[in-house]
Amino acid sequence: MSVMSCPGCAGAPLAEEAARRSPTSSAGDTISLSLPGIHCAACVSGVERGLAKLPDVLDARVNLSLKRVTVLTRGDADEDHLIGALLALGFEALPLDSDTLRAGEGDPAGRALLLRLAVAGFAMMNVMILSVAVWAGAADATRQLFHWISAVIALPAVAYAARPFFVSALSVLRVGRVNMEVPISLAILLASGLSLYETMAGGENAYFDAALSLTFFLLIGRYLDHRTRAAARSAAQELAALEVPSATCIREGQPVRVKAAEIVVGDLVQVPAGGRVPVDGVIDTGRSQMDRSLLTGESLPVAAQVGAKVVSGEVNLSNPLIIRATAVGQDTTLRRMAEMVAVAESGRSHYTPLADRAAQLYAPLVHGVAALAFIGWFVATGDVRYSLNIAIATLIITCPCALGLAVPAVTTAASGSLFRKGLLIKSATALERLAEVDAVVFDKTGTLTDGTPILDDLQSLSVEDRAAALALSQSSDHPVSRLLASALEGMQTTPSALKEIHEIAGDGVEGLDGEVRVRLGKSRTATGGTVFQRGKGPEQTLRIDEALRPGAQELVSKLQSQGLDVELLSGDTEFAATKLGARLGLKDSRGAMLPADKIAHLAALQERGKRVLMVGDGLNDMGAMAQAFVSISPASGVDATRASSDIVLLGRSLAPVMDALKVSRSARARIRENFGIAICYNSVAVPLAVLGYASPLMAALAMSSSSILVILNALRVRA
Amino acid sequence: MNVLVILIPVSLILGGMGIVAFLWTVRHNQYEDIEGDAARILFDDEDEPNS
Numbered sequence: 001m002s003v004m005s006c007p008g009c010a011g012a013p014l015a016e017e018a019a020r021r022s023p024t025s026s027a028g029d030t031i032s033l034s035l036p037g038i039h040c041a042a043c044v045s046g047v048e049r050g051l052a053k054l055p056d057v058l059d060a061r062v063n064l065s066l067k068r069v070t071v072l073t074r075g076d077a078d079e080d081h082l083i084g085a086l087l088a089l090g091f092e093a094l095p096l097d098s099d100t101l102r103a104g105e106g107d108p109a110g111r112a113l114l115l116r117l118a119v120a121g122f123a124m125m126n127v128m129i130l131s132v133a134v135w136a137g138a139a140d141a142t143r144q145l146f147h148w149i150s151a152v153i154a155l156p157a158v159a160y161a162a163r164p165f166f167v168s169a170l171s172v173l174r175v176g177r178v179n180m181e182v183p184i185s186l187a188i189l190l191a192s193g194l195s196l197y198e199t200m201a202g203g204e205n206a207y208f209d210a211a212l213s214l215t216f217f218l219l220i221g222r223y224l225d226h227r228t229r230a231a232a233r234s235a236a237q238e239l240a241a242l243e244v245p246s247a248t249c250i251r252e253g254q255p256v257r258v259k260a261a262e263i264v265v266g267d268l269v270q271v272p273a274g275g276r277v278p279v280d281g282v283i284d285t286g287r288s289q290m291d292r293s294l295l296t297g298e299s300l301p302v303a304a305q306v307g308a309k310v311v312s313g314e315v316n317l318s319n320p321l322i323i324r325a326t327a328v329g330q331d332t333t334l335r336r337m338a339e340m341v342a343v344a345e346s347g348r349s350h351y352t353p354l355a356d357r358a359a360q361l362y363a364p365l366v367h368g369v370a371a372l373a374f375i376g377w378f379v380a381t382g383d384v385r386y387s388l389n390i391a392i393a394t395l396i397i398t399c400p401c402a403l404g405l406a407v408p409a410v411t412t413a414a415s416g417s418l419f420r421k422g423l424l425i426k427s428a429t430a431l432e433r434l435a436e437v438d439a440v441v442f443d444k445t446g447t448l449t450d451g452t453p454i455l456d457d458l459q460s461l462s463v464e465d466r467a468a469a470l471a472l473s474q475s476s477d478h479p480v481s482r483l484l485a486s487a488l489e490g491m492q493t494t495p496s497a498l499k500e501i502h503e504i505a506g507d508g509v510e511g512l513d514g515e516v517r518v519r520l521g522k523s524r525t526a527t528g529g530t531v532f533q534r535g536k537g538p539e540q541t542l543r544i545d546e547a548l549r550p551g552a553q554e555l556v557s558k559l560q561s562q563g564l565d566v567e568l569l570s571g572d573t574e575f576a577a578t579k580l581g582a583r584l585g586l587k588d589s590r591g592a593m594l595p596a597d598k599i600a601h602l603a604a605l606q607e608r609g610k611r612v613l614m615v616g617d618g619l620n621d622m623g624a625m626a627q628a629f630v631s632i633s634p635a636s637g638v639d640a641t642r643a644s645s646d647i648v649l650l651g652r653s654l655a656p657v658m659d660a661l662k663v664s665r666s667a668r669a670r671i672r673e674n675f676g677i678a679i680c681y682n683s684v685a686v687p688l689a690v691l692g693y694a695s696p697l698m699a700a701l702a703m704s705s706s707s708i709l710v711i712l713n714a715l716r717v718r719a
Numbered sequence: 720m721n722v723l724v725i726l727i728p729v730s731l732i733l734g735g736m737g738i739v740a741f742l743w744t745v746r747h748n749q750y751e752d753i754e755g756d757a758a759r760i761l762f763d764d765e766d767e768p769n770s
Contacts, residue, residue, distance in 0.1 A: 040758060041758035041759065041761040041762065044755060044758050044759065045762055062755060063751065063752040063755055064752055064754040064755030064758055065751075065752045065753055065754040065755060066752065111745060114745055115742060115745065118738055118741045118742065118745075119738065122734050122735070122737065122738040125734060126730060126731060126734050129730060130727075142723075145723075149727060153731075
């Protein structure tokens with residue numbers, strides 16, 4: 001429980017505690033919202049006071065560092081209500097799934113690392129005090145005493161603090177590989193062991209401070225690394241989670257509850273309104289509106305009547321349906337999609353992070369040099385103890401302190417600067433991968449566009465026509481009708497009294513305005529689209545347009561001017577896709593792409609050597625995003641998509657994507673420079689160590705200075 | 720050199736107090752919202768004692 005510094009907040013922890021203790025109390029859920037726009041004290045108090053005024057909010061607490069607010073509600077408030085209230089106050093708010101939110105907060109692993117870091121830091125400083133005395137010239141009994149005290153502090157501290165390195169090194173050694181932790185563990189262990197031996201033998205040099213400062217600096221890297229590693233979840237598992245576990249079948253006239261796996265082809269399956277379709281099938285009874293976004297990514301519902309095909313994973317929006325199963329078990333569309341995505345994901349996991357690639361070169365080299373130094377000195381002097389001293393000093397001094405910090409320090413600086421711009425980096429290697437991108441593929445609806453179509457040009461209809469159109473549209477629940485109705489109502493139109501209004505399935509709505517037949521529906525000419533027609537008069541087209549997401553146009557042109565291939569892949573119609581593509585100036589835009597088509601298209605691009613960034617928001621994009629080299633999804637996207645993408649765009653604007661590309665390139669440059677610094681340092685330090693000039697003082701100086709240099713360089717990451 | 724008998728334990732105890740204080744702050748979520756805490760001292764209304 002947090003300790004509040006001011007009495008004004010004292011009620012908050014109590015209320016939280018009450019909510020936790022008794023789930024049945026009046027306190028309801030804790031809702032977390034992302035607030036990408038907040039940046040100052042005024043925003044914090046504005047949000048907190050604004051929310052506190054709402055009747056169903058018990059407490060609201062803003063976290064400015066993480067740009068989110070945690071709201072404790074009385075139980076009857078929902079996210080949309082709170083988001084609406086915040087919008088009215090002028091704050092953009094977005095719901096985030098709890099797993100994304102939990103990243104980096106209250107995580108026991110991070111806390112354990114921090115504790116180890118504290119112990120290592122404490123021990124390092126105390127041992128360093130004693131070491132300075134030794135370096136300054138303490139001799140004989142005093143030196144012995146100081147070495148012994150150092151040993152007593154250092155050995156338990158190293159055993160506790162450096163455990164993560166030992167565990168990781170052991171686990172890769174077991175499978176016969178090396179990573180950066182192997183040389184680290186070896187250097188720490190050998191430094192401690194040698195120092196203990198020298199202390200017992202009354203020797204001159206002890207490296208306890210080196211062992212501890214190694215542990216300390218590397219734990220910093222490890223902790224930073226951990227904080228950026230809120231791993232993206234598996235897209236295939238997210239898809240599989242959409243499966244309906246059980247369904248009601250009608251067998252011999254009786255409804256029977258069966259597991260989804262037990263449904264057989266030919267079964268009649270009930271699909272309740274609001275439920276997901278469990279298996280592929282054909283509608284047997286009923287008519288309804290279906291949410292087909294799983295396959296097409298389109299948010300507008302599609303009308304479905306008897307005889308229409310439905311596939312698993314679609315959502316039945318309005319009326320109960322009975323479907324006849326045509327594909328079950330492994331053959332359902334949803335299952336096949338999940339399998340496709342799993343294949344795409346397994347192909348992608350081959351990316352080796354820069355740090356691991358460096359370690360694969362580094363570890364054998366360092367160990368080889370140390371071994372050669374030992375052999376060389378042993379042949380030359382025949383003194384095992386002295387040769388061993390030199391070999392271990394070499395290992396300590398070459399230990400990849402700077403190398404261990406090189407990547408995490410840069411990643412942390414870059415993630416922090418991107419977070420302030422409204423991007424949440426979820427995968428540790430996302431930035432490295434993003435820097436290599438040379439092609440960008442966008443989804444259309446919900447990504448480049450806002451997802452909600454708008455009607456314009458209603459002014460061109462006469463007042464009389466508008467009134468008739470409103471009356472017609474109000475009588476139908478077709479999505480376009482509803483859109484038109486709300487648009488007309490917004491223009492203060494009053495519906496005219498029509499007679500004999502009736503809906504013609506798949507065509508439109510008709511009625512009589514006085515003696516004249518008025519019609520709202522599909523065009524009967526070749527132009528297509530939705531039209532309003534009075535009697536035998538001309539068809540008046542209602543232009544349905546999609547609003548572009550803010551920043552979309554600039555992003556596309558900037559990407560193109562940088563020489564990246566930009567494409568549009570949409571599940572919407574070919575016409576809609578090419579139209580939007582032309583508007584944005586895209587050469588390549590394809591419509592009517594099923595999820596499998598998208599995956600295949602991305603695979604083909606990658607075959608040609610392209611590294612593709614996929615930006616998408618829907619379930620139908622998940623496969624393509626898993627196939628892509630790196631993926632970004634807007635926070636407004638579907639939970640499953642967001643959870644499995646590498647980077648989440650927190651605000652509405654697409655503009656930060658450009659920043660992400662710039663920062664990632666800058667970050668890659670900094671990482672390379674850091675490796676360069678580490679190499680320079682080693683090329684000076686190694687010869688000295690091998691020749692026997694290394695002393696504990698030198699090791700301490702070299703290690704600290706190179707680590708600090710690397711951290712300072714990391715802070716230069718800029719967009 | 721007898722002063723060492725006092726000074727070394729003193730340095731260890733002071734350091735130990737530092738680490739205990741740090742552990743306490745970690746356990747009590749003092750690092751959850753560093754920027755927010757910096758901003759909160761600017762609020763006027765939460766300053767009054769006994770409110």
